[in-house]
Amino acid sequence: MSKRVYSIISKVMDIPISEINDESSPETIESWDSFNSYVLLDELETEFKTEFSIDEVVETKNVADIKKYLKKHGIELND
Amino acid sequence: MSNNEKLSYFLNKAKKLGSNNFNNKIRVAVLSSFTINGLEESLRVKLYEKKVDCTTYVGGYNQFNQEILDSSSKLYKFSPDITFLILDTRSILGKLFYQPYSVSSSERKKIFDEKFEDLKNLIHSFTNQTQSKLIVTNFNIPSYSPYGIFETKVVDGFHNSIKKLNENLTNEFLKNDSVYIFDFNSFVNQYGEKNIFDTKQFLFGDIKISLDYISNLADEFTGYVFAVLGLTKRCIVLDLDNTLWGGIVGEDGYDGIKLGADPQGNSFIEFQKYLLSLNQRGILLAINSKNNPDDALDVITNHPDMILRKEHFACMKINWNDKVSNMIDIAKELNFGLDYLVYFDDDPVNRDFMRSSLPDVFTVELSNDPSQYTTIIKNMKEFNSLKITDEDAKRGQMYAQQKNRQEFERSVTNLDEFLKNLKLKVIIKDADKFSIPRISQLTLKTNQFNLTTKRYQEEDIKNFVEDKNIEIGYAQVEDKFGDNGITSVFILNKRNPKEWHLDTFLLSCRIMGRQIEKCIMQHIISKAKDNGVTTIKANYLPTKKNKPIEDFLPDCGFQKNEDGWIIDVNNKFKSPDFIEVIDE
Structure with a gap:
């Protein structure tokens, strides 16, 4: 599930989709540095045509948080 | 976007x-x-x-x-x-x-x-x-x-x-x-x-x-x-049907093509206006089109809404040959490497054919919406140049004269006769502050008839001019069709009073094949002689592109030795008598 989110993370972090799960975070993915976290959020915003608030950006600690905020923005992640 | x-x-x-x-x-x-x-x-x-x-x-x-x-x-x-x-x-x-x-x-x-x-x-x-x-x-x-x-x-x-x-x-x-x-x-x-x-x-x-x-x-x-890096593109090669005008002139006819009058027709006019502005700053235009030449030329010459006319094109290949051979002919006629050419064609099949056959030509990925053509050309960075000189602005005109020369060349069958009738005049001068930008530009851009391909920025040329051990000369070439401008440069290192060293010798492709180089070499040799020099040393540094100058030194009588080529200034050297040389 959540293939669209995972595939963007895979593309930005340059790692295989199989290495990504909801617990993935800067602690578990080496290429997830602070700059790449801006890149990731920017590319998620483009892909899902939405914008994260500054609170959401600060609070995002892992993939589960990203999915939580996308759902909050009314985005269905049932792929 | x-x-x-x-x-x-x-x-x-x-x-x-x-x-x-x-x-x-x-x-x-x-x-x-x-x-x-x-x-x-x-x-x-x-x-x-x-x-x-x-x-x-x-x-x-x-x-x-x-x-x-x-x-x-x-x-x-x-x-x-x-x-x-x-x-x-x-x-x-x-x-x-x-x-x-x-x-x-x-x-x-x-x-x-x-x-x-x-x-x-x-x-x-x-x-x-x-x-x-x-x-x-x-x-x-x-x-x-x-x-x-x-x-x-x-x-x-x-x-x-x-x-x-x-x-x-x-x-x-x-x-x-x-x-x-x-x-x-x-x-x-x-x-x-x-x-x-x-x-x-x-x-x-x-x-x-x-x-x-x-x-x-x-x-x-x-x-x-x-x-x-001097990778500036110099010529835009254009298809005609659906590239310079909408529709196919061979089928839709002179009155049926879209050019002006409506939004689609205006897209092509807009595109032509941008092409003209690039032409005016020295980017050449050429045509590569499969068409009946009479139909196409009728539009180019007579259509009231055409912006680009015959005189704007340095070369026109309107025929039924395949476009790749036409492209090779265009490069030959303009004396350019293929990597100086940019190709615009609305047909993806033609583009594919061009890319796979001639990867050196920059084939532009054109939108299938003609209203986007101008955006595409405006976004291209390949026409950038560190310097745009007056010579550049005149280039389009010079090539139009060149087209007349070539027609003239075809009308006379004997090359000697052709050259004689051209009434060539070579004016050789020392570099001065007005010619420095053009001299630098020639060293940066000339690839074919260039002995050493040494690239010099304007600062370098300025320093050379101030250095009394170095002499920079240039030649301006005129013929009966007009002025070709500054088209040749040589740089001599005179540090050794007995043996001068030819650091740079180049000729713009525009004037190749007219034996002008020999006149300039004779000028250098007699000048050396007048200054008590016994020999002149030169080097030929081969590159992928400078084959045309390969035989130049031996042709002038230079002898090969262990570290280059050398000529005794007393060697008999015959330069063509049909060229008038003026030393200023």
């Missing part, structure tokens, strides 16, 4: 570029007053795609002052060919950016004057320490002002002060060949302030050019790299 590829594409691709054996190499340094991650990656990827090997150095965060002032800094150790200094209004103005009206008008003026002086001195300090070109971004004028609608009522107000700072920068370096001002303010205008500046990204990471537009900035910067 931003580039199609997102920044992560460039970031990750940059890591995987690997080694290459590209002939074109460039060292690029990037200095900035804010976070600009992703720029050097985008630049390297984009240049790699154009077969340019780019090595980069990125200065520390906001360390540009120290790096420029410290002569032993990593920046200078890196020894860049091009350095980009990217500054932003916010960092430079500091508090004044937010509170421009916290000070009086005269104080504001004083602060802006000081900012200009600081920056000017910084830039001069850079140019004193390195040969690198320096590209400095100018300052974006924000749309916001605390004065609101009153902003345009204030002398030396916030916005006007930035505008003046930009003007001062431009004027200060107008005649400086090492420093170019990149119009960053226009870049922001092009994409829009609210797209370029993303408040959230700024607050999080001091990112002042939003991530989606970093690669667009890299695109702009590639234009400087192409120009410095």
Whole structure:
């Protein structure tokens, strides 16, 4: 599930989709540095045509948080 | 609109570029007053795609002052060919950016004057320490002002002060060949302030050019790299049907094609207008079209809405031959390498055929919507040139004369007779301050009839002119069809009074094949003789492109020895008698 989110993370972090799960975070993915976290959020915003608030950006600690905020923005992640 | 590829594409691709054996190499340094991650990656990827090997150095965060002032800094150790200094209004103005009206008008003026002086001195300090070109971004004028609608009522107000700072920068370096001002303010205008500046990204990471537009900035910067490397494209080769006009003239007829009068027809007129403006600055135009020549020429000559006419095309191939052979013929006729040509064709099959057969030709990916043609041509960075001289502006006209020459050549069957009838006149002069830009340009651009292919920037030529051990001469060539302009350069090193060394000898492709080179060589030899010199030494440094000059030295009587070619100035040397040589 959540293939669209995972595939963007895979593309930005340059790692295989199989290495990504909801617990993935800067602690578990080496290429997830602070700059790449801006890149990731920017590319998620483009892909899902939405914008994260500054609170959401600060609070995002892992993939589960990203999915939580996308759902909050009314985005269905049932792929 | 931003580039199609997102920044992560460039970031990750940059890591995987690997080694290459590209002939074109460039060292690029990037200095900035804010976070600009992703720029050097985008630049390297984009240049790699154009077969340019780019090595980069990125200065520390906001360390540009120290790096420029410290002569032993990593920046200078890196020894860049091009350095980009990217500054932003916010960092430079500091508090004044937010509170421009916290000070009086005269104080504001004083602060802006000081900012200009600081920056000017910084830039001069850079140019004193390195040969690198320096590209400095100018300052974006924000749309916001605390004065609101009153902003345009204030002398030396916030916005006007930035505008003046930009003007001062431009004027200060107008005649400086090492420093170019990149119009960053226009870049922001092009994409829009609210797209370029993303408040959230700024607050999080001091990112002042939003991530989606970093690669667009890299695109702009590639234009400087192409120009410095001399990769400037010189000729646009155009298809006709559905490229210069809508429809197919052979089927729809003279009256049926779309040209003017309606939105579709106007798209082609708009496109032609941009092509004409490029032609007027020296980019040649040519036609490569499968068509009945009479139908096509009727439109080109007589259609009231055509912008481009016969005289704008340096070469026309309108026939039923395949387009690849036509392209090869165009390159031959213009005496250009294929890599100087850009090809526009609406038909994807033709484009594919061209790309696979002649990968050196830059085949442009054209939209199937003709209203987009102008956008595509405006976004191309391949026509950038560090210098546009008066010669360039005349080039289109010169090639039109060339077309007449070639028609004349076809009408006379004997080459000697042709050359005799051309009434060639070669005027040889010493380099002076008016000819320096053109001389440098010729050394940078000439590939075929070039003995050593040594590239010299204007500064180098200026230094040579002042050096009494070095002599730079150039030749201006005229014939009965007109003036070809400055088309040949030679540089002699006279340090050894008994043996001069020919450092550079080149001839523009425009005048190749008329034995002009022999007259110039005779001039050099007799001059050497007059100065008590016994021998002249020369070298031929072969490249992929300079085969045409391969036999020149032996043809003139030079003998090969262990370290090059040598000629005794007393050797009998016969130069063609049909050329009038004037030594000025």
